[in-house]
Amino acid sequence: MIQITNPATFWLTGLLFFIAIFGRYVLFSLLFWWLFNVSMKDQFAHRAVQTRPRKPGQDWREIGWSVLTSLIFTAIALAVIVAYQKGYTQIYTAAQTYPLWWYPISILSVLFIHETYYYWLHRWMHKPGVYRWVHKTHHDSITTSPWTAFSFHPLESTLQAIVIPALTFVLPLHISAVGIILMIMTFSSAVNHLNTEIYPRDFDHHWLGRWLIGATHHGLHHAQFRFNYGLYFTFWDKWMKTESPDFHRLFKEKTKSALGVEDKKG
Structure with missing residues (x-):
C-alpha cells in the first residue's frame, strides 16, 4: 500500500486516488453507455426500463454530483491509508497471513454486510423528513443511465462511503480483496442504473439471477420509490416484502425480442 510520509506525498496520493475513483466511474459508465446506446442500440432498444426521455442536461448534472x-x-x-499506516486497520498484504479459504469468505462477508447496511439505510433515506435533505438528489434521475451510478448528495455519499472503510477495522481483508469489492460495487451500480435490462429471459427465476439486482429491478425503485431498496442482492427485499409486485411482469416484458418473441435463454 502507498506510504504517506509528508504533505506532498499526501496530496499526490489524494490526486491519484481521485483519478482512480472518478476514472473507474467514467470508464464503467462510458463503456456501458456506448455498448447499449451506440454499439448494440438496435438489439437492446426494446429493453429500456423507463421510456420517458431524460431531462435536458441530466448527464452533466449527474457527472457533477x-x-x-x-x-x-x-x-x-x-x-x-493513514489508519493502516498507524496499524489501526485489519488490512494485510501478505497472502499467507490468513488461510486461503478466508479470501473469498472475506469478500462475501463484506458484500453481505454492505447489502444489509445499505438496505436499511436506503429505507431510512426514504422517510419524508430525511428524503429531501439526503436522497432526493439521486431520485431526481427518474430515468437513469450509467452516469447516475455516483450521482448523490454529499450527505448520502458520506453515508454510503463509510461502511466498507469501517469494516477494514474489524475484518481482516487482503488489499486486493478491497480492490475487488470496490470494482464489484462500481460494476453493479453501473448495471443497475443502465435503464436497459441486459440479463436473459427467465434470469429473474434462475437460482443465481433471482438474487441479483439488475436494471429492471432498480429502475422500478426510481419509478415507484416504495419498493426495491437493495444494492447488490434482492434477499432483503424478498425477506421484508418490499420487492415490487411489478418486477417479474416487467422483467418478462423487457426480455422479449423486438418482434414480441421472448429472447433465447443465456
Whole structure:
C-alpha cells in the first residue's frame, strides 16, 4: 500500500486516488453507455426500463454530483491509508497471513454486510423528513443511465462511503480483496442504473439471477420509490416484502425480442 510520509506525498496520493475513483466511474459508465446506446442500440432498444426521455442536461448534472462523490470517497480512502499506516486497520498484504479459504469468505462477508447496511439505510433515506435533505438528489434521475451510478448528495455519499472503510477495522481483508469489492460495487451500480435490462429471459427465476439486482429491478425503485431498496442482492427485499409486485411482469416484458418473441435463454 502507498506510504504517506509528508504533505506532498499526501496530496499526490489524494490526486491519484481521485483519478482512480472518478476514472473507474467514467470508464464503467462510458463503456456501458456506448455498448447499449451506440454499439448494440438496435438489439437492446426494446429493453429500456423507463421510456420517458431524460431531462435536458441530466448527464452533466449527474457527472457533477459524481465529482463530489468521488472527492468524498477519496478523502475517506486517504483516512483509511493513514489508519493502516498507524496499524489501526485489519488490512494485510501478505497472502499467507490468513488461510486461503478466508479470501473469498472475506469478500462475501463484506458484500453481505454492505447489502444489509445499505438496505436499511436506503429505507431510512426514504422517510419524508430525511428524503429531501439526503436522497432526493439521486431520485431526481427518474430515468437513469450509467452516469447516475455516483450521482448523490454529499450527505448520502458520506453515508454510503463509510461502511466498507469501517469494516477494514474489524475484518481482516487482503488489499486486493478491497480492490475487488470496490470494482464489484462500481460494476453493479453501473448495471443497475443502465435503464436497459441486459440479463436473459427467465434470469429473474434462475437460482443465481433471482438474487441479483439488475436494471429492471432498480429502475422500478426510481419509478415507484416504495419498493426495491437493495444494492447488490434482492434477499432483503424478498425477506421484508418490499420487492415490487411489478418486477417479474416487467422483467418478462423487457426480455422479449423486438418482434414480441421472448429472447433465447443465456
